[in-house]
Amino acid sequence: xxLKTPLDEHTVRGLTAGDQVQLTGTVVTARDAAHKYLIQxxxxxxxxxVIYHSGPIVKGGRVISAGPTTSIRxxxxxxxxxxxxxxxxxxxxxGMGDRTKAALVEHGCVYLAAVGGAGVLIADxxxxxxxxxxxxxxGPTEAFxxxxxxDMPLTVAMDAAGNSLYRRVxxxxxxxxxALTL
Amino acid sequence: xxxQAEVKTLLELIRSCATDLPxxxxxxxxxxxxxxxxxxxxxxxxxxxxxxxxxxxxxxICQDTGTPVFYVTCPPTADRKSIRxxxxxxxxxxxxxxxxxxxxxxxxxxxxxGDNTGVNTPPIHFKEWGRDCVRYELLLKGGxxxxxxxxxxxxxxxxxxxxxxxxxxxxxxxxVHKAQGNGxxxxxxxxxxxxxxxxxxxxxxxxxxxxxxxxxxDRELRAFERSMLVKINSLGIGPMGLGGKATALAVxxxxxxxxxxxxxxxxxxxxxxxxxxxxxxxx
Numbered sequence: 001x002x003l004k005t006p007l008d009e010h011t012v013r014g015l016t017a018g019d020q021v022q023l024t025g026t027v028v029t030a031r032d033a034a035h036k037y038l039i040q041x042x043x044x045x046x047x048x049x050v051i052y053h054s055g056p057i058v059k060g061g062r063v064i065s066a067g068p069t070t071s072i073r074x075x076x077x078x079x080x081x082x083x084x085x086x087x088x089x090x091x092x093x094x095g096m097g098d099r100t101k102a103a104l105v106e107h108g109c110v111y112l113a114a115v116g117g118a119g120v121l122i123a124d125x126x127x128x129x130x131x132x133x134x135x136x137x138x139g140p141t142e143a144f145x146x147x148x149x150x151d152m153p154l155t156v157a158m159d160a161a162g163n164s165l166y167r168r169v170x171x172x173x174x175x176x177x178x179a180l181t182l
Numbered sequence: 183x184x185x186q187a188e189v190k191t192l193l194e195l196i197r198s199c200a201t202d203l204p205x206x207x208x209x210x211x212x213x214x215x216x217x218x219x220x221x222x223x224x225x226x227x228x229x230x231x232x233x234x235x236x237x238x239x240x241x242x243i244c245q246d247t248g249t250p251v252f253y254v255t256c257p258p259t260a261d262r263k264s265i266r267x268x269x270x271x272x273x274x275x276x277x278x279x280x281x282x283x284x285x286x287x288x289x290x291x292x293x294x295x296g297d298n299t300g301v302n303t304p305p306i307h308f309k310e311w312g313r314d315c316v317r318y319e320l321l322l323k324g325g326x327x328x329x330x331x332x333x334x335x336x337x338x339x340x341x342x343x344x345x346x347x348x349x350x351x352x353x354x355x356x357x358v359h360k361a362q363g364n365g366x367x368x369x370x371x372x373x374x375x376x377x378x379x380x381x382x383x384x385x386x387x388x389x390x391x392x393x394x395x396x397x398x399x400d401r402e403l404r405a406f407e408r409s410m411l412v413k414i415n416s417l418g419i420g421p422m423g424l425g426g427k428a429t430a431l432a433v434x435x436x437x438x439x440x441x442x443x444x445x446x447x448x449x450x451x452x453x454x455x456x457x458x459x460x461x462x463x464x465x
Binding site (some may be wrong): 059064093095113118121126170180 | 221229231232236239241242244246247278281283284285287293294325326329356361363365413416417418419420422423424455456458
């Protein structure tokens, strides 16, 4: 399924955990320092319709490696940011917790999984760097990079109806763990 | 390690480590992919394609080029200060040329040094041997896999883990279950048994330098490694934590003596992009 930004509520509520999508449009990187900045009242000069948990390597204005970072570190912030900035999709790896899951349902947002470590494959889907915010203050790893992507391959891993692929795996693996350690 | 030539050799070690996945790791990923189906198979195929592209273009496999951790084995007479200076110089150079992502930030101010060096950074571990040459081993250790490191003290009532190999097993399974997909599985898992709190984690992490197909000379641990791999892969966490058979590519364990009061078990994780390398420099 092909998706184009800006994503609207109707579109994201139509997605189901397990769907494979290709995203075209603008995504904005935000990781630890960027989330803290937003929660403390910072306002980036562009829309956060799609947030990408990533600290890319950018050289000479070109992105050469840009896989996702571990999303769970942003759990303390993400629910509020989804509410305050009208976020419709969060891209990352590893999944997020219950508070974010509830925010996805309440506000109409999805969590999309990118393949962790596949920095070069994903960089190939980035057409250009559109803008950067807080580069001097946060440094290149933590800055907000607005990236234009084309057909970025993603999996809907947590949907706006409260389904989470990670939760299923976690529960099944817990049952298995209990059987192994009886 | 004063000369320009040695710095160049180290720079090449860092570059190949960041861009060229070791052959044994790649072979293990291929085997894992062949056993998977559906989404897990697609994920592993993407991972393998990504590694091939990175090698051909000589660009970093993953944008997190990690913290470079050096393990130096040198003759007792070697000048450690100059070895250290050579490493720091090479890391600074590689940050610009490979490039490596600047990954050294001050914990309080957040200021990034910009060149992957700083207080105790890069970490360098020394040991001696009887040979004349200097051996450099390097791990590029990503933050995601580092963050799921666990340290246990036995006995652990919550895990019903006693002070024996069965107790160690319970710790490892618990650590993998807690890690889920957050450290980029399929993992290489290092286990350190015994020692002190810090040396236990150090021993676990050092196991990540071992080649996937190597044979542990410690017979008891060899059997432990094999049975743990089967059990871990039965948890179903799978590539990137989205379900599947391949949660780990290998388990590598080692033991060291402990204080009678202490029984530490450390579990260290390498992500699928298990970037390591080694070179020997003749005097």
